Amino acid sequence: MIFSRRETLALGLGAAALGVLPFRVNAATEDAIAEFAGGADVGEGGVTLIAPEIAENGNTVPIEVDAPGATEVMVLAAGNPLPGVATFEFGPLAGSHHASTRIRLAGTQDVIAVAKMADGSVVQTSALVKVTIGGCGG
Amino acid sequence: MADNVKPRVRAPRSTAAGETHTLKTLISHPMESGQRKDSDGNTIPRSIIHRFTCEFDGETVIDVTMEPAISTNPYFEFEAKLPGAGEFVFTWYDDDGSVYTETATVEAA
């Protein structure tokens, strides 16, 4: 049985488990993570990023971040001209450490979420989002 | 200020003390990224909303730093745990110095 690349990806990882892909980050992204972490080691686990496996249009891609116990979550798009997307700071009246928004992705790339926990530890995760180029420009 | 900026907010009308509510906000804004060029090849300058905050009776629920990668007509969904009746203040900060605010009063359930 021959699988296409897409099927292999889907089989091997499942849509929700894309976070285990190795990071492909550039210098600007690494710098942004290092600055956010403030010298802390960046671990994994404790932060969830939900993003579509395939985005129909890169102009408006819905994403959600969830990091119980986090004070701040930074979202980066490693393949955009500028990697910054948003930083969510949760205040004392936050009902959860969960937020959703809609973002722009210049092409297929890893979206990265980095969470700073109340104890100062830092964790990150990522999700590969494939951005399709439509057939119809109209 | 950008033309026709109009905030929309979905907030609870009433609450019990300690109750958690989902909030949604949407504001009409082009979020010009600074990455695009006009038909003459000149870069269109960046003009975005760069910060959004939600407070309830002066205490912060969420404070978001926004970059040009946030889509046109920025949308946020998040949760607030309310101590009781009070007032939400939602504030959007535009690069051009404009500040857009919307309030929502929450009564005791």
Next chain:
Amino acid sequence: MNIKAFLAVTGAAALVASGALAQQTGPDDDRLVVNNEIEVVTDAPAPDHMEFVRTIYSGWRFRSDETQSLQMDDFDNPAFVFVDQAIDDWNAEMGANGESCASCHEGPESMRGLRAELPRWDEDAGEVYTMEMYVNECRTERMGLDAWGWNSQDMRNMTALLASVSRGLPINVATDGPVRAAWEKGKEIYYTRFGQLELACANCHEDNYGRMIRADHLSQGQTNGFPVYRLKQANLVSKHNRFRGCIRDTRAETFSIGSPEFIALELYVASRGNGLMVEGPSVRN
């Protein structure tokens, strides 16, 4: 349903067993309920005048789950920032003598049903009328104002508002009687190959709906969701603007927005959706 959702339901094992599933080959089987309130039928038996299609589907059924969900709650649907602007216009006393839309028509809900029947024959004018023409007739004949551009932001906002109040009503466009000549003209355009690529509307939207055109999942080109909020433009798109885009993509000189040709095509394409429901303003990619 896309691959992600499919996996969530069936698990990877079923995918292994069935082999090739990556290619979408038709509409999905999702159900559209807006605001937990408006049940929108997104498939129906094709009207009798359609010879080559058995079932008609809303374009909503061809979109990804993420795009679909944007239309299921008016708060999540970005088109409603423009509807809000149209409500302000509806109530604005902008006429030469201080008239507003509301001063004659009360709330926009009074227009419920109109979107489902348009385009239709207007007896007084003696021609086929679209929503844009009715809005401009009010502005120029009753309010002493200049006409809005057919594809202007103000007009797209207003047509979105006037569509929204008819959501959930079946499209019911007349094809006989005084509109017949325009309808026949629209049908001829629909089946005529245009441009260097020699493509008719039918080549994509009748012969190949459900298949992929590059990375786009081709719909039947139904207009029940117009005006649409298109993620690509992050704004409302009118029917005629979409027609113009499609014909341009065939590498043809296109008809003009508001032209008799596009009005005729709008009528014919609308009639291919008889039995679907008004969805506008919808969300598409």
